[in-house]
Amino acid sequence: MRIIRFVPGFRFPDGFDLMDDLLGQIARDVAQERFPAVISTNKDVLDVVAAAVHQPGAQIIVEPDDAERAAALATAVSMLRAPTALSDVAADKNAERLRQLSEEVSRIASTLARLSSGPTVSLQQSRPSAQGEIPPLSGDMVRKVIRARRLRANYFSEELFADPAWDMMLDLLQAEIAQLRVPVSSLCIAAAVPATTALRWLKTLVSQGILLRRADPHDGRRVFVELAPQTSEALRRFFGEVGQAAVI
16 A cells, blocks of 8 residues: 655655656556555645546545544555454544544445436436437526525535535536636535545546546646536536526
């Protein structure tokens, strides 16, 4: 198992060349299943790290606390099938937080399982005319929905309504309409949850084909995220059906 930490303020000599080489080697080793990896980084270099390492056996944690580190390590150790090491982590004072994070991962998996089997099939079964023309949708309407969702934080705790998958899809829909590209770091902010949690959701949404990663043609150290065609169509048909009703 490899644990890599990019600390705030750290700079590699001569730009990012050494960092690129290191991340490339980690990506290759993880892809070959030589070891699982945990990469701890900060928001300044998140796009670079996320572009280079996105294999299933790699976890990226952003400015993590002790509990998030413990959860990432426990997951990595489980990939090595080392139950004795897992018991040591569980005995830590952050065991309760670790349990909560484990439940969060389970919730992500179950929610995305429903999503991955849902949008296209559901539309075809419930609306025979769904293959017709996709209704027009204005960026202003999507912006109003996003703003309304953010306003809830003025009255209630954000954790009460955390729904990162929906927030990310709304942000990407707005960007698609405006013909803008969204890097990983910006999408994590739009998710309105801690960056490490947003990365977990992003990784699973991409693996389910709900979102797509696109390499930046002008910068090999950055990737953009966009809606998969079927996701975009499902969202536009959804907004077309609800009309002017409040969508939050």
